[in-house]
Amino acid sequence: MNDDRLIIRGSPGSPYTRKMLAALRYRQIPYRYHQSPDPALPEPKVRLIPVVYLPDATGARQPEVDSTPIIRRLEHDYPHRQIIPENPVVGLLNALLEDYGDEWLTKAMFHYRWYYAEDIELAGAVLPHYADVTQTDETLQAMKQIFSERQINRLYVVGSNDTTAPVIEASYQRCLEALNAHLKHQPFLLGSRPASSDFAFYGQLTQLAQFDPTPSRLTRQLYPRIHAWVSKCEDLSGLEPDPDGFLTAKPTSASLKAIFTEVGRTYVPVMLANAEAVDLGQLEVKTKVDGLPWIQTPFPYQAKCLHWLRQEYAGLDETERDQVGAVINGTGCERLFLKPTPQRVTEDTKHGSD
Template identity: 35%
Template sequence: MTNAYRIFGSELSPYSVKVRSFFRFKGIEHTWIPRSPAVQAEFQKYAKLPLVPLVVTPEDEGLQDSTPILERIEAKHGDPSVIPDDPALAFVSALLEEYGDEWGNKWMFHYRWRYQPDAWSTAERIAQQMIGAEGTLAVAQARAAVAERMLGRRGFVGSNDKTQPLIEASFKKAAALLDAHLATRPYVLGGRPAMADFGLWGQLYEAATDPTPGALLRASAPHVMAWVKRMLSPKVEGSFETLAALSPTLMPLLKEEVADLFLPWSQANAQAIERGDKSFTTTLGGSEWTQEPQKYHARSLAEIRRKYAAAKGAAGLEPILAESGCLKGLAG
């Protein structure tokens, strides 16, 4: 047994880099282990699902699913904390983390596999992880196989010809709103990273490494790009701000993205699963959205609603959720 945690992950996985950034912020001893065929036997020893990240604790326990991992480690290693003392602010942070994990993943996955330069770039990196060599025929063959397989998986996150305009408009709007918000603070909730930062950052870090969304961010969102770099090894630079101080630039993101797109999509997705539908169509931001239901997200929606029920009486929470329009989607 060792005192160090082990993180099996991939540089191309938003949830893996999210967990790694969190461990770096906490100053927790850990070893980063890129997942590859060479470590597959060890990975399978602890993993219940064939997904990264996998965190193996010093007690030899395997943990998966990034948000529960962060919450588990936060409970054990609370200093420096990523959860504000103000329960209303803490809930807003959790909501933004969920938005990043679930809706932000649509941006990342769509751009990565919709456009050929992005698809080939990512497939090349995945092939190199699999083969362990560069410039070989094996890598080229693996790259083609990876690209072909992943191009057909865009539908899992709702990326298709019908939803493409909305996904891309959402990405550009969120980047602009976050850029304005981060112009006057180093992190989403002020002078130190919160759960919100890690959820949003994992997706935007990956987007920044891909040709098409990376070019968009570099051209129009300099403060987001500075934050993306800062979050590689985040640190305490000040205190959490108050909801009142954050609201002028955070409210537009809550209104136009979380309330108008993410929560209505979440609700439509959950209802489709409850009905047993193989696909669902809803209207988001005035546009028609059609996709296969995402089963995992129905559970995470139930979890964010549970967190809302627990925080419901917190001073200042109801007004900001009501003004933003988030209240309806959270009340169920």
């Protein structure tokens, strides 16, 4: 039998896998979910999950990693129930929020999981089972040790350290506050239907709000609405989207602006400082976030993300830029687009976030 369902390989503990799966479910795209490698399928060049196997020009399945471009390719291949708003202004706002979810919220996710003893203990105990629940207790115990040590040693990748811990944690809490206030008015970030940015937030929050003890306790206690939102977003296959469900080009809601204010306060200075450090070949990113020091190893993939966002902004006409400005001016996000300097774009990709 010819099975042309899409194949996705990933793991329940991977926020980007959860992002991709939820997007596929909402989009009603038939898929097969593999939770371990299939020797019959090629491995991607960059060893990340999720891996989505997409047909090339000859119909052969090719492994692709990186949820953001994969989502855009699927918009083209399956033109129903789309999650990239057609309006270029709302599209840009969505791209920015998606990137914040993928590249900033993931710092909180990885930080909480591998920084505190209680969280390390749970992740270390549970995650190795995802490869195979029938492994012996001895093997699982050995995996716990190896995997935890490896991940703790990689905290530097997302910029989690003793200096940045207070910034990351305060930012997670403010993000929840802003999201909670926004969800009082509308079910999704950009209207009454979900966009790719919702799935980006959802992916990270499957772990932060529902798995890792420290951040999930906080989320459950203070923001039950967000806990529920995450559960609802898991399977939106039955939601009938209103064709006009995305915000119009002039989204004016104060609660949306508050989310962008949070983005501008944390993600923006770090993305700008990181891109500059990558561009200048520096060994350290050093900046201030919210008046507090931020130090991390440069992350070339995130410089590439900034480049993509600037490219999208550069494609807007004058009126559209003014409309974007009406939402983001004064939030700090406008700084991303002040000086579209050419970036040195490298071929690496990000890694290390589950």
